[in-house]
Amino acid sequence: MLVNSVTKANSASGMAVNDECKLKFLELKAKRNFRFIIFKIDEALQQVTVEKLGKPGESYDDFTTSFPPNECRYAVFDFDFVTDENCQKSKIFFISWAPDASRVRSKMLYASSKDRFKRELDGIQVELQATDPSEMSLDIVKERAL
Secondary structure: OHHHHHHHHHHOOOOEEOHHHHHHHHHHHHHOOOOEEEEEEEOOOOEEEEEEEEOOOOOHHHHHOOOOOOOOEEEEEEEEEEOOOOOEEEEEEEEEEOOOOOOHHHHHHHHHHHHHHHHHOOOOOEEEEEOOHHHHOHHHHHHHHO
């Protein structure tokens, strides 16, 4: 019996995606109501939920300090930049945060659910995976945006 429930959960990673995740992402993408969204897997509910919404005026530093130092998260960030040709652009980054200090089970759960969750968010342009803050520094984001 236990084998079946584990297999069933793993077959699609077992994670549902709360509708609010998709709705808030659409608001970020279309209306630019948010600078960023932090998502959390609620293990009890077996679903991805919205943990934090960043206001349009918040900075990249505000975003990176929103990640817990020892727990995994997903996030999207609407990054504004100016190209070498002096054009104002923006790209939506998807960041998978899995710090070394987080639980192994949590890292496995986030890793196995990531692709399915990402598919629910139509419009992601760049993906980053980070295990410590230096792996998602502003310099790296700028470099990946161009």
